[in-house]
Amino acid sequence: MKQETSASPKFDRPLDAVVVGAGFSGLYALYRLRDRLGLHVRVYEAGGGGGGTWYWNRYPGARCDVPSYSYSYSFSEELDQEWRWSEKCSPQPEIEQYLNHVTDRFDLRRDIRFNTRVMSATYDEASRVWTLGTQDSGTDEHRSVQARFFISAAGLLSRLPGRIGENIAHVPYFLLCNIHGYVILTLANTAITSFSRQITLHKNL
16 A cells, blocks of 8 residues: 655745746845845745855866856946955855845745745646645655745756756756766856866876
């Protein structure tokens, strides 16, 4: 007999909007919708902290490939004046620190559910309401919530690791792996090439 793997999901009170992802776009969406438009908003983030791609990607040499001042928010003059970047093109730890500073400065953290994945999203045409299923990765608790608006701010690279054909693999973020015997093709010519120069590959003899 098949056993149930989890209890029926608990239902949260309805929201105006749900945002997936606590990176640059997700944090700004929360700020704009909640603080400027007065909507009841919640952000769901799979990671244990904010930062989006700058939380997940911690490979050697990770940094932005544009001047730091143009890789920051412009909606608050006070924020712009109080934050000082240490380098022209900031490294990953500093960008993550900046995003956490923004999260706390504008009290965004109270409306973010970390370590929580959105597992399903269904739109009802008749009621014009989204129903989303979430899962807490720490407690394995399943919950359900309804919202009028559903915004994906997960980013273009936030796909599950997959395989294209037999010998070509796609990963959404940097993985340390054994590449001996493989030909490496870099599909980029900007930041990734500068990062690659900072990574030393060791071969076991």
